[in-house]
Amino acid sequence: MVPLSYYLVLSGILFACGVAGFLIKRNIITIFMSIELMLNGVNLSFVAFAAHWHALAGQVFVFFVMVVAAAEAAVGLAIIIAVYRTRETLNVDQVNLLKL
Amino acid sequence: MINVHLVLFLAFGVIALAGAINLLAQTHPINSALSLIAVMAALAGEYLLLGAEFVAAVQVIVYAGAIMVLFVFVIMLLNAGVEEHTRGSRVAVLFGIPGMLLGSLLVAWVVLRHSGTEAVAAGALPGAPKTIGPLLFHEFLLPFEITSILILIAIMGAVVLASKPPTAPPPIPGSAAIPGPRKVN
Amino acid sequence: MPIWIYILASVIKSAVVLLVLLTAVAYTVWLERKVVGHIQNRWGPTRVGPFGLLQPVADGLKFLFKEDLTAPHVYKPLYIAAPLIAVVFALTSIAVIPFGNPITIAGYSIPLQVTTDVNTGLLLILGVTSIGVYGVALAGWSSNNKYSLLGGLRASAQMVSYEISLGLSLVGVLIMAGSFNLREIVDAQAGHFLGFIPRWNVFPQFIGFFCYIMAAYAETNRIPFDLPEAETELVAGYHTEYSAMKFAMFFMAEYANMITVACLATLLFFGGWHGPLFGPPILQAILPVFWFAAKVFVFLFLYIWVRGTLPRFRYDQLMAFGWKFLLPLSLVNLIGTAIAVAW
Numbered sequence: 001m002v003p004l005s006y007y008l009v010l011s012g013i014l015f016a017c018g019v020a021g022f023l024i025k026r027n028i029i030t031i032f033m034s035i036e037l038m039l040n041g042v043n044l045s046f047v048a049f050a051a052h053w054h055a056l057a058g059q060v061f062v063f064f065v066m067v068v069a070a071a072e073a074a075v076g077l078a079i080i081i082a083v084y085r086t087r088e089t090l091n092v093d094q095v096n097l098l099k100l
Numbered sequence: 101m102i103n104v105h106l107v108l109f110l111a112f113g114v115i116a117l118a119g120a121i122n123l124l125a126q127t128h129p130i131n132s133a134l135s136l137i138a139v140m141a142a143l144a145g146e147y148l149l150l151g152a153e154f155v156a157a158v159q160v161i162v163y164a165g166a167i168m169v170l171f172v173f174v175i176m177l178l179n180a181g182v183e184e185h186t187r188g189s190r191v192a193v194l195f196g197i198p199g200m201l202l203g204s205l206l207v208a209w210v211v212l213r214h215s216g217t218e219a220v221a222a223g224a225l226p227g228a229p230k231t232i233g234p235l236l237f238h239e240f241l242l243p244f245e246i247t248s249i250l251i252l253i254a255i256m257g258a259v260v261l262a263s264k265p266p267t268a269p270p271p272i273p274g275s276a277a278i279p280g281p282r283k284v285n
Numbered sequence: 286m287p288i289w290i291y292i293l294a295s296v297i298k299s300a301v302v303l304l305v306l307l308t309a310v311a312y313t314v315w316l317e318r319k320v321v322g323h324i325q326n327r328w329g330p331t332r333v334g335p336f337g338l339l340q341p342v343a344d345g346l347k348f349l350f351k352e353d354l355t356a357p358h359v360y361k362p363l364y365i366a367a368p369l370i371a372v373v374f375a376l377t378s379i380a381v382i383p384f385g386n387p388i389t390i391a392g393y394s395i396p397l398q399v400t401t402d403v404n405t406g407l408l409l410i411l412g413v414t415s416i417g418v419y420g421v422a423l424a425g426w427s428s429n430n431k432y433s434l435l436g437g438l439r440a441s442a443q444m445v446s447y448e449i450s451l452g453l454s455l456v457g458v459l460i461m462a463g464s465f466n467l468r469e470i471v472d473a474q475a476g477h478f479l480g481f482i483p484r485w486n487v488f489p490q491f492i493g494f495f496c497y498i499m500a501a502y503a504e505t506n507r508i509p510f511d512l513p514e515a516e517t518e519l520v521a522g523y524h525t526e527y528s529a530m531k532f533a534m535f536f537m538a539e540y541a542n543m544i545t546v547a548c549l550a551t552l553l554f555f556g557g558w559h560g561p562l563f564g565p566p567i568l569q570a571i572l573p574v575f576w577f578a579a580k581v582f583v584f585l586f587l588y589i590w591v592r593g594t595l596p597r598f599r600y601d602q603l604m605a606f607g608w609k610f611l612l613p614l615s616l617v618n619l620i621g622t623a624i625a626v627a628w
Contacts (some may be wrong), residue, residue: 002109005211007146010113012211014139016204017120029129029175033136036167037120040143043159051150059152060235066162067247071254073167077174078261084178085264090129130363130426137419157408161452165415166445172419173441176426176434228404229465 007048014041311341324593363427368534371420436522440513454496471557547584
């Protein structure tokens with residue numbers, strides 16, 4: 001038996017790591033991975049709550065989160081490729097102009 | 101009697117945490133990507149502990165097996181190198197790190213105090229495909245169909261964004277009037 | 286059953302399956318060289334042992350004693366980890382495959398498969414094999430060599446593309462069996478249509494089977510889809526920089542994956558261990574495993590036959606085939622099966 005709060009703390013820490021990565025990382029791809037980490041942290045709390053309240057809907061939400069993550073990854077990576085093609089860099093600090 | 105469930109939870113949790121911290125610590129994106137895969141695999145283990153076997157399988161197949169392969173693919177394609185460091189602000193170091201520690205301790209204390217001993221039993225809720233399926237296709241049918249449209253739009257958007265723009269040959273100064281073979285540069 | 290018997294049975298089963306699998310890998314290599322040799326009107330290995338049967342042993346010794354070269358420009362941690370990832374996940378996926386009815390020893394029923402009967406066995410295999418692509422991709426990237434990098438890029442793009450068709454081609458079988466459990470899928474195929482045709486899924490699901498075989502060939506990087514290691518373009522693709530035992534690990538991973546694919550095809554489409562049973566009880570106990578092995582052998586032979594017969598695709602042809610032909614075809618099969626079952 002593991003208290004629900006343990007799962008929530010773990011998920012919170014993962015989410016916080018994702019936020020920290022989003023803020024301190026300078027590579028677009030790594031920033032993007034931090035977003036995925038945040039989504040994963042949220043998923044964990046969804047599944048933990050599903051087990052806690054005996055509501056399977058919590059697990060179904062995880063599928064929707066995964067679908068959104070997949071769509072986001074596809075579009076986001078396409079944007080990264082487009083940015084790299086025009087700027088020749090992956091450093092967000094150098095992508096600071098609205099036009100070339 | 102050792103609490104097997106707790107031991108497994110801690111083992112997977114430590115792997116997940118180590119992966120998450122390693123993601124922040126590594127400077128090369130491919131190392132970050134690999135640590136994120138470790139996080140995802142460990143989370144799949146946590147889902148199994150919670151009885152969500154289908155979610156765990158989909159987590160490995162979709163997240164670790166498809167989305168992260170895409171990330172690795174893009175890192176390889178763009179030949180992303182080691183991250184350049186910019187000077188962080190001193191205020192962030194002075195106040196940010198202690199503030200973050202304080203905040204997370206506070207949150208952890210509140211969460212641990214208020215939900216106390218309510219336990220999550222191992223396999224409390226069998227999330228087998230047979231029980232997930234009806235829920236997904238009856239009660240959540242509309243969101244399901246909407247996400248399929250979302251995916252379709254995302255695919256089209258990705259294709260449009262990533263495909264090369266139609267390359268109109270750049271006007272070469274002074275050569276517009278000259279007929280003949282186009283210069284290759 | 287007591288826990289120690291359970292553990293003992295698991296250890297013995299793991300050891301036996303690993304031993305059989307590694308031997309099968311070694312002798313599939315021998316079989317391939319022999320059969321391709323005969324297809325090309327040569328003899329294949331003949332020198333070591335009768336019919337060259339000891340050739341795998343000699344090759345293994347050679348791999349062990351060769352110098353393990355590491356090029357100076359590689360990214361070492363991943364360069365070393367990549368072959369390990371490839372071989373570990375290739376060998377893991379065999380764990381959930383059942384290869385016979387449960388046998389009863391001293392009153393305890395022991396399932397003939399390394400793990401216990403997993404409910405989502407098929408999903409587990411798909412998950413493990415989808416992780417395996419990192420071995421190839423990371424090998425290509427960490428070698429820091431343009432041929433390797435191209436091989437790794439091709440491998441990851443190819444595997445992601447064909448995984449969709451692979452998954453969709455299996456859904457037809459899943460709809461018919463109504464379960465992810467490999468044992469239940471196999472048992473749904475017992476018996477006969479019209480009294481003499483075996484009730485194998487391949488007859489109602491021949492489109493699904495076609496899609497599965499095509500996608501599986503692409504997933505295992507075999508001819509005609511072996512673009513990641515196309516010798517004529519990329520030297521040796523992702524394993525250009527690898528030598529000695531590290532190279533052997535990639536080789537083992539490839540052949541172990543072939544065997545997994547053959548096992549899955551047998552289980553899902555060809556009735557698993559079901560076949561005619563006759564003779565005394567001891568023979569009846571052994572025959573299911575024999576039928577299973579025989580069907581797997583047929584698929585391995587098919588692999589080699591295809592290798593000896595077909596040329597390699599071009600890369601754009603590979604992608605076009607996967608996305609424009611195989612994916613729609615497996616979708617049509619899925620919809621058709623769903624309608625037929627709902628009827």
